[in-house]
Amino acid sequence: MIQLNANHFIYLLQAAQWTLLLSLIAFVGGSVVGLAVALLRVSRIGVLRVLASGYIQLIQGTPLLIVLFLSYFGLGIMGFKLVPIVAAGLSLTLYAAAFLGEIWRGCIEAVPRTQWEASDCLGLNRFQQYAWVILPQAVKIAIPPTVGFMVQIVKNTSLASVIGFVELARAGQIVNNSTFEPFTIFTIVAAIYFAMCYPLSLAARALERKAHAGR
Amino acid sequence: MSYKFDFAFLAERWPDFVAGAWLTIQLTVVSIALGLAVGTVCALLRVYGNRWVRAPVAFYVELIRNTPLLVQIFIVYFGLSSLGLKLSAEVSAVIALVVNMGAYTTEIMRAGIQSIQRTQLEAADCLGLTRLQTIVHVVLLPAMERVYPALSSQFVLLMLASSITSQISTEELTATANLVQSDTYRSFEVYIIVAVVYLALSVLYRFAFWLIGLVLFARKRKLGTAL
Numbered sequence: 380m381i382q383l384n385a386n387h388f389i390y391l392l393q394a395a396q397w398t399l400l401l402s403l404i405a406f407v408g409g410s411v412v413g414l415a416v417a418l419l420r421v422s423r424i425g426v427l428r429v430l431a432s433g434y435i436q437l438i439q440g441t442p443l444l445i446v447l448f449l450s451y452f453g454l455g456i457m458g459f460k461l462v463p464i465v466a467a468g469l470s471l472t473l474y475a476a477a478f479l480g481e482i483w484r485g486c487i488e489a490v491p492r493t494q495w496e497a498s499d500c501l502g503l504n505r506f507q508q509y510a511w512v513i514l515p516q517a518v519k520i521a522i523p524p525t526v527g528f529m530v531q532i533v534k535n536t537s538l539a540s541v542i543g544f545v546e547l548a549r550a551g552q553i554v555n556n557s558t559f560e561p562f563t564i565f566t567i568v569a570a571i572y573f574a575m576c577y578p579l580s581l582a583a584r585a586l587e588r589k590a591h592a593g594r
Numbered sequence: 595m596s597y598k599f600d601f602a603f604l605a606e607r608w609p610d611f612v613a614g615a616w617l618t619i620q621l622t623v624v625s626i627a628l629g630l631a632v633g634t635v636c637a638l639l640r641v642y643g644n645r646w647v648r649a650p651v652a653f654y655v656e657l658i659r660n661t662p663l664l665v666q667i668f669i670v671y672f673g674l675s676s677l678g679l680k681l682s683a684e685v686s687a688v689i690a691l692v693v694n695m696g697a698y699t700t701e702i703m704r705a706g707i708q709s710i711q712r713t714q715l716e717a718a719d720c721l722g723l724t725r726l727q728t729i730v731h732v733v734l735l736p737a738m739e740r741v742y743p744a745l746s747s748q749f750v751l752l753m754l755a756s757s758i759t760s761q762i763s764t765e766e767l768t769a770t771a772n773l774v775q776s777d778t779y780r781s782f783e784v785y786i787i788v789a790v791v792y793l794a795l796s797v798l799y800r801f802a803f804w805l806i807g808l809v810l811f812a813r814k815r816k817l818g819t820a821l
Binding site: 404437439440441442443444446448449452453454455456457458530534535537538541548551552557559560561562565566567568569572573576577580 | 597656657659660661662663664665666668669672673674675676677750753755757758760761768771772775779781782785786788789792793796797819
């Protein structure tokens with residue numbers, strides 16, 4: 380048995396970088412897909428709305444863990460061998476897209492109707508309405524809840540440990556296997572997660588307060 | 595794509611899935627009930643307690659909400675057992691889920707409780723209600739009614755999150771899936787089945803919470819009107 384030492388701590392911090400990278404992948408991927416989902420959700424074409432809401436129901440109704448297993452083991456057996464980071468990035472993207480899509484739909488719908496009518500009167504087409512009138516205002520509303528959701532993304536990257544991706548939680552397990560001091564190690568791991576998530580939580584709260592300052 | 599789906603193992607293994615789903619239901623119902631109790635008490639302390647009570651509750655909420663459930667489960671199961679407190683996987687899972695649920699419920703219930711206006715409390719005083727009556731009938735039930743949608747979606751999220759307890763060998767639905775797929779090598783089929791079961795469970799839970807809401811908050815006014 381090896382004593383817990385400073386090298387272990389450095390190893391955990393290095394693994395935390397992978398957690399951050401995976402969070403970034405999930406957030407960027409989730410934003411791109413999520414924006415599409417949100418726009419489909421408020422589309423004028425019924426079929427597209429049904430498709431988007433079906434997707435959201437599907438992802439929000441199944442555990443992220445199962446989505447991870449499906450994309451790693453499932454696709455692997457079908458012949459698409461994904462390396463852990465790709466499988467994890469894909470699953471977290473799908474997950475984030477469903478939640479961000481639903482959050483952003485709310486933000487788009489929160490833009491007053493009169494803005495649509497006014498931009499109609501100005502003769503803007505649908506694309507111009509979105510690009511110049513609706514989305515810029517929706518973005519303002521969307522920032523606080525989006526930052527809040529980033530906390531969920533960071534925390535959920537810990538699930539990537541189950542498919543063998545060495546991020547913070549998995550690194551904690553590895554260190555624990557050689558030192559066997561689970562209480563200390565997982566407390567340190569939790570502290571590192573807290574250090575990553577708490578600033579985001581504080582930022583979300585501050586932004587929310589700022590957004591509601593006028594009320 | 596030459597892959598052929600083969601669900602033949604179901605004929606033999608379906609009782610395993612049923613048992614797993616049943617344990618998932620048991621785990622989550624217990625965790626939801628206890629978590630709601632913890633969260634409600636903490637929310638009351640958070641709003642009406644003095645500074646020395648509010649601070650620890652706030653600390654608890656922030657600590658839990660900013661760390662992953664997976665790590666919390668590991669601390670309860672592996673951490674506590676290394677300190678000499680040996681708990682079974684199921685008990686550890688319930689403890690971790692309750693602690694987790696409690697923190698989220700505290701925040702949700704706090705929002706509800708804070709939306710109850712002072713005048714309501716004064717009116718309850720004037721009517722001569724006891725403290726307990728005021729808390730139950732004037733504060734908690736109306737507060738819960740206002741945040742009920744948020745509460746019930748949090749409950750569904752907890753049910754989905756209970757899949758994470760498979761990592762400490764709780765034999766619930768996800769752990770069953772892992773077991774069956776390692777016996778049959780039919781991982782894609784197994785996880786598709788389990789995904790469908792979870793989907794069905796979340797629909798079932800939403801329906802159940804809707805029914806409970808109907809019974810609990812006998813509607814005296816139309817939904818969506820000002821309270």
